[in-house]
């Protein structure tokens with residue numbers, strides 16, 4: 001028996017990067033995975049690649065920043081795959097600028113996707129999971145724990161995700177719904193590609209990580225799989241740093 005056998009799981013932002021790695025790992029552990037992403041072609045291709053490995057995966061084009069779209073997608077998945085057991089909030093964007101130059105639009109876009117979007121999905125999942133329990137795993141960031149230069153919008157949203165997770169864990173525990181949060185450090189994906197392809201910058205960042213390497217999507221995915229499974233049935237409201245020791 002794999003640890004997520006037949007559980008229905010939604011992973012947002014699953015067309016690439018960390019989300020794609022999480023979707024792959026949950027499917028390998030036996031889950032029926034709904035991959036959500038704003039990029040319709042990319043999410044269809046990501047789901048097809050998982051099916052090539054004989055895994056149970058379906059792609060859905062969903063913008064998590066749109067309340068009605070989230071509710072509709074949730075209803076559709078419950079019809080097509082069954083009641084949702086696991087929600088992984090991962091979709092996120094970055095719009096970096098120093099504080100004096102940050103526009104209202106940059107601020108609003110990041111808060112809308114990285115925080116309000118997490119609320120929309122959490123609300124939809126709570127309505128459904130109330131009947132039978134469930135697990136939510138929210139992807140925050142090291143930036144939400146200690147701030148980040150040029151990312152006041154991103155750091156604020158990610159700190160908000162920590163509060164959102166704790167509030168959800170407290171309020172929803174009575175329904176056997178657990179909510180936990182992961183704060184990744186520097187992980188190799190498209191989001192960090194520009195910084196990490198510069199050898200000098202890469203060496204500088206790695207120099208600040210005690211385990212002396214950049215993380216991989218699998219480093220995050222394996223912990224998500226644990227937090228989504230019954231192996232973590234007494235863990236809720238927690239914030240787990242996965243950062244090679246960058247925040248000690």
Ligand SMILES: NC(=O)c1ccc[n+]([C@@H]2O[C@H](COP(=O)([O-])OP(=O)(O)OC[C@H]3O[C@@H](n4cnc5c(N)ncnc54)[C@H](O)[C@@H]3O)[C@@H](O)[C@H]2O)c1
Pocket residue numbers: 012013014015016017018019036037038039062063064065090091092093113139140141142183184185186187188189190191192
């Ligand atoms: N890469 C890192 O070093 C790092 C570190 C800490 C936290 N994180 C967080 O991990 C998560 C994934 O990051 P990543 O590096 O894989 O990023 P990425 O840019 O490689 O992938 C993000 C995915 O989210 C999708 N997405 C964007 N807006 C969306 C929306 N409105 N609705 C649905 N999908 C949307 C994108 O299309 C993309 O497929 C993000 O929340 C990010 O903030 C990343």
